[in-house]
Amino acid sequence: MSTALYPLASLAQIEKTPSREDGIPGDLEEDLRAYGCKLIHEAGILLKQYMFSILYTMICMLRLAENRKQVAVATAQILFQRFWYVTSMKQFGIGDIGMGALYLASKLEECPIRMRDLINVYDLLQQRSTHTRSVLLSGNSSPSTSRRRLEFHYTPMSYFGNTFYDLKEALVVAEMQVLKRLGFNVNVVLPYGTLVNYLRLLGLTNREDVCNRAWGYLNDALQTPVYALYAVPTIVSAAILLTSRHLSIPLPSSPDNCWWELFDADWEDVWSVCGHIMRLYRERNIEDRTRIMGMVSKKGVRQWLEDHHTFDKRG
Known part of the structure; x- marks a missing residue:
């Protein structure tokens, strides 16, 4: 982007x-x-x-x-x-x-x-x-x-x-x-439309709990600097990763078949965004x-x- x-x-x-x-x-x-x-x-x-x-x-x-x-x-x-x-x-x-x-x-x-x-x-x-x-x-x-x-x-x-x-x-x-x-x-590019497209591609739009939680992570991420540091596909991938981990949803993540690579997201960047979001919840x-x-x-x-x-x- x-x-x-x-x-x-x-x-x-x-x-x-x-x-x-x-x-x-x-x-x-x-x-x-x-x-x-x-x-x-x-x-x-x-x-x-x-x-x-x-x-x-x-x-x-x-x-x-x-x-x-x-x-x-x-x-x-x-x-x-x-x-x-x-x-x-x-x-x-x-x-x-x-x-x-x-x-x-x-x-x-x-x-x-x-x-x-x-x-x-x-x-x-x-x-x-x-x-x-x-x-x-x-x-x-x-x-x-x-x-x-x-x-x-x-x-x-x-x-x-x-x-x-x-x-x-x-x-x-x-x-x-x-x-x-x-x-x-x-100019600001928001991630919500991208999230809907990614969830549809992964076959998760029929799960209301997945949609709610991933949407919530994107909203919470607004309290962090990630939208000024990373492109939208990376942030959306991080929200999906956190959602799949917390709801125990298996997604292909083998070295030759990583779902985030489908969205041109780098693993280190995705993991970094996850860290920014999770720090919000610390006591x-x-x-x-x-x-x-x-x-x-x-x-x-x-x-x-x-x-x-x-x-x-x-x-």
């Missing part, structure tokens, strides 16, 4: 991203990328940009892209992942860029979102994140804790206050920066979770870098 059609990160960008050059460890950057994509996904659901029925979505995908809203969410997540191969998280917050990417993607997929609605949703998500972080840090997550104290209550912002105008300005700037730093190369302790929630803005990232730098000096 031509990289002109589907732009991928260069070897230099992969070896050392701008964020890592600024002192952000690779595992932390990976977690921040995943959390930023999770916020995009949640915002899409709240904005009714996401379809929940996988089988219905597959049918729509085979028609004239009736599910443009879900496509917009997936497109935004891929643009978000590409952005961090050309820009550091020290310069822009993952919350702002996620909001800008979703706003831009809704235009690209011809299902525009009202700016005010998007700002309201991200304000709600940020308030909820702050509440969850405070609860985790206070250690009040035990069953004996008053349920009322743990409940989240959203406080709507004033449309004439500073918060709204600050978020509006951040949204406009983020959309502009995504376009500028990606060189207006915002995270409270410290890691609260650290990520506190680094949604560039201010939080810079504060972490400053604290970490000071600690290294003392050490």
